[in-house]
Amino acid sequence: MTSQTTFYVSQILGKKLYSSDGTILGRIKDLLIDLTPIDTGEAKPVRPEIIAIKVKIDQGFRILDFSAIEIQKKKGKHSVICHDIEELSPDYLSNVLWLVDNFLDKQIVDINGSKVVRMNDIRLVSIPSGTYALAVDVGIDGLLRRLSVEGPIQQFLNLFGIDIPVKLILWDDIEAVDFSNTSIKLSKTSSKLQTLHPSDLADIIEELDTASRTYVFTSLDEEHAADVLEELEPKAQLQIIESLPVEKLADVLEKMPADEVADLLDELEEDRAEKLLNEMEKTSSAEVRELLEYPDNTVGSIMSTDFLTFRGDMTVAATIQELRRQQPDPVTFYSIFVVDKNEKLISSIPLGELIISDPGKKLKDVVKTKAVAVFDDDKIDTLAELVSKYNLLAVPVINKEMKMEGMVAVEDIVDDLLSSRKTT
Numbered sequence: 001m002t003s004q005t006t007f008y009v010s011q012i013l014g015k016k017l018y019s020s021d022g023t024i025l026g027r028i029k030d031l032l033i034d035l036t037p038i039d040t041g042e043a044k045p046v047r048p049e050i051i052a053i054k055v056k057i058d059q060g061f062r063i064l065d066f067s068a069i070e071i072q073k074k075k076g077k078h079s080v081i082c083h084d085i086e087e088l089s090p091d092y093l094s095n096v097l098w099l100v101d102n103f104l105d106k107q108i109v110d111i112n113g114s115k116v117v118r119m120n121d122i123r124l125v126s127i128p129s130g131t132y133a134l135a136v137d138v139g140i141d142g143l144l145r146r147l148s149v150e151g152p153i154q155q156f157l158n159l160f161g162i163d164i165p166v167k168l169i170l171w172d173d174i175e176a177v178d179f180s181n182t183s184i185k186l187s188k189t190s191s192k193l194q195t196l197h198p199s200d201l202a203d204i205i206e207e208l209d210t211a212s213r214t215y216v217f218t219s220l221d222e223e224h225a226a227d228v229l230e231e232l233e234p235k236a237q238l239q240i241i242e243s244l245p246v247e248k249l250a251d252v253l254e255k256m257p258a259d260e261v262a263d264l265l266d267e268l269e270e271d272r273a274e275k276l277l278n279e280m281e282k283t284s285s286a287e288v289r290e291l292l293e294y295p296d297n298t299v300g301s302i303m304s305t306d307f308l309t310f311r312g313d314m315t316v317a318a319t320i321q322e323l324r325r326q327q328p329d330p331v332t333f334y335s336i337f338v339v340d341k342n343e344k345l346i347s348s349i350p351l352g353e354l355i356i357s358d359p360g361k362k363l364k365d366v367v368k369t370k371a372v373a374v375f376d377d378d379k380i381d382t383l384a385e386l387v388s389k390y391n392l393l394a395v396p397v398i399n400k401e402m403k404m405e406g407m408v409a410v411e412d413i414v415d416d417l418l419s420s421r422k423t424t
Contacts, residue, residue, distance in 0.1 A: 004126065005071050006123060006134070007124055008123055008124070008137065009104065009122040012080050013028055013029075016080075017081075018079065019082055019083075025057075028055055028080060029055060032066075032099070033050055033051065033097055033098075033133055047132035047134060047172075050066045050124065050133070051065070051066055051096070063089075064088065102176070104120075105118065105119065106119055108174045109174065109177055109193065111173045112169075114196060114197075114201075115203075115207075117138040119136045119137070120139065120143050121146060136174055137166075138167045139165055141166055177208060177215060177216050194224055201224075210243070213239065213240060213243075217229075217240050218244065218248065222251050229256065241264060241268065242268075246275050250276050254280055254281055257306050258284065259291055259303060262292050262301075291303070294377075298377050300397065303408045304412070307337060307404065308333075309336075309404055312362065312364030315360055315363075319354065320359075323336075334393040334394040335394050343403050343404075344401070344402040345398055345403070346364060372386060372390050372395070373398045374386065374396075375397070376405045387413060
C-alpha cells in the first residue's frame, strides 16, 4: 500500500470490490466510521476511522473489516481491493455511523462559519495506520463529482480561465445534526455546538427542519439551551416548546429569567402552560405566575425580576465584594439599586460609577440624583420617554409602597416597541 492516498467517497461509491485474485465481492454501498474519541495525549486533531465497508451482493449485504482494504489509484481512477475477507457483525459495534446513510446529502453545521451547510461529498485519506475521514466537501464541485461531470465541466471552464471553487471543511470543524432517521444518538454530539454563541446557535437552529431542531436543542445542556431559547424567533421558540417533554422543558425554563418565561408561556395553550408551571421549581414558578397576572400593556408585563438591591449604609467596597460573590449576569447587569432600611427605593448607581467611587464611601452618599422609576401598573408607553430623557440603561419598577418589584432593561423596551410596530 502506498504511504498516503486521498480520495472522495463518491469516487468509490457504487464501484466493485475485488478480492486479491480479482474475484468480484460486491458493489460498495457505504463506509462505517468509528466516532469514539481517542486519547492521544497530544493536542492533535482526531479523525474518525473507517472500520468497515458495506457491499451489495445478490443475497443482500456483507459488512467487511476495512483493515484489509486497499484503495488503489491509477491514471486518475480508483479501485478497491480486499486482501483478507473478514465479515463483521454490526451488533457489537457502538458509537459508529454509516457515512453515506447518515452524512452524505445531510445538513451539517460549519462551526467556524456558524452556519448550516449541506455535505456533498467526504474526503478520506488512507495511511499505513488506517483510513480516516479528513474533510467534507460543501461546494458545487462535490455535487459535480457525484454526477461524474466534474471533469468535462472543468475542461469547458478552463477555456475561460475559470476554476470550479473548492469548499472543504475539516472534519474537526463540523457537527452533524440530521440524525432524525436513525436510532443512534451520539454521546458527545453537542460538544462542538456548545462552543457557539447562543445567538449564532439560534440562527443555525432556525435554519433546520423540525426534527433536527429538536435533536440539536435536546443535545444542549440546560444552561446553554436556556440561552439559545431566549435568542430564537417566536415561531421557532413555539415549535421547540411544543415538541419537548414537559419535564425537560421545565428544567430549561428554570434557567431563564422569569419575564422571558412569562412571555413564552403567554403564547401557549392554558393547559400546557399550567403543566409547565406545576413542573417547575416552586420559587421560579411563583415569579412567573406573578408576571403573568399583569395586563399586556403594563410595565409589569415586561419587567425582569432579576435585580439586585443594596442598603444605603453599605460601603462601596462591601457592595463590590457582594457582587463578586453573587456573580450576576454581566450581559443584563447595568446598575445597582439602593434602598433604605425599609426596602424603599432611594436611587440607582450605574456600575461604572460604582467601580470608580471611593471604596470606603457609603452607597447613600454616592447617589447623586433621586430615583427615576415607574410603577408596575404604569403603561409601557411611559418607559421610552424616561429612557430618552434620563439616558437610562435600566428603569427600576416599584409598587405603591415604593418597594422594587423589578426592572426593565433598555433592550426590552426596544423589543416591545419593535413588536408593537409589527402588529400595527
